[in-house]
Amino acid sequence: MPGHSPVLRLYWLSVRLLVVLLGTLAVATFSLSAFALAPLHSWLLYGDWRFWRHWHNFPRLTRQVRRVAFKLAREPDYRGMTAFMSASDWLGPPMSAPDRSLVTVRADWPHAAGTCGSCGRCCTEIGCPSFDPRSKLCASYDSPFWRYFPCGRYPATQAQIDYYGCPKWAMLADALAMEEAGREKVRAAAPPLR
Numbered sequence: 074m075p076g077h078s079p080v081l082r083l084y085w086l087s088v089r090l091l092v093v094l095l096g097t098l099a100v101a102t103f104s105l106s107a108f109a110l111a112p113l114h115s116w117l118l119y120g121d122w123r124f125w126r127h128w129h130n131f132p133r134l135t136r137q138v139r140r141v142a143f144k145l146a147r148e149p150d151y152r153g154m155t156a157f158m159s160a161s162d163w164l165g166p167p168m169s170a171p172d173r174s175l176v177t178v179r180a181d182w183p184h185a186a187g188t189c190g191s192c193g194r195c196c197t198e199i200g201c202p203s204f205d206p207r208s209k210l211c212a213s214y215d216s217p218f219w220r221y222f223p224c225g226r227y228p229a230t231q232a233q234i235d236y237y238g239c240p241k242w243a244m245l246a247d248a249l250a251m252e253e254a255g256r257e258k259v260r261a262a263a264p265p266l267r
């Protein structure tokens with residue numbers, strides 16, 4: 074991971090471990106620890122210290138932690154495609170968008186590159202309680218949790234794109250290869266120069 078100091082990487086790792094610890098505690102205490110540390114949970118999950126605006130969601134989020142843990146334990150497909158389990162991601166910087174050296178927006182994506190239109194598959198597929206199916210918006214969007222964990226860096230692999238059937242993103246290498254194949258086809262069909 075060039076360009077990032079070991080101190081910074083350790084800091085990022087520490088934030089992630091703290092979130093995992095808090096999530097585990099919340100599961101073990103049936104959300105009681107989340108209520109006891111409400112401002113911290115509120116900031117991590119919603120980027121907002123005003124916990125009274127969000128704490129009605131804490132029990133649902135605790136159930137989601139349990140559900141994701143079960144999926145990781147029981148579903149090899151889910152475990153295989155979850156990028157944040159790789160060591161480099163645990164030590165990597167928080168992100169608010171996927172790595173554009175790995176993925177690109179598909180040429181046939183009908184919406185602006187910065188939006189997911191009316192999709193939401195990667196949120197609904199795992200039943201995320203932060204996603205509002207009516208507004209199609211995520212209440213945790215760009216929060217520390219969102220940036221430090223998979224949401225902010227999705228997608229990074231073909232397996233992730235396939236798992237959610239994402240209609241927006243494609244692996245950059247595949248998109249470039251398809252472009253080149255298209256150019257080759259046009260060249261082959263063009264009449265020869267005299």
Ligand code: SF4
Nearest residue numbers: 189192193195239241
């Ligand atoms: S599946 Fe793809 S297009 Fe749909 S919400 Fe997720 S990232 Fe956006």
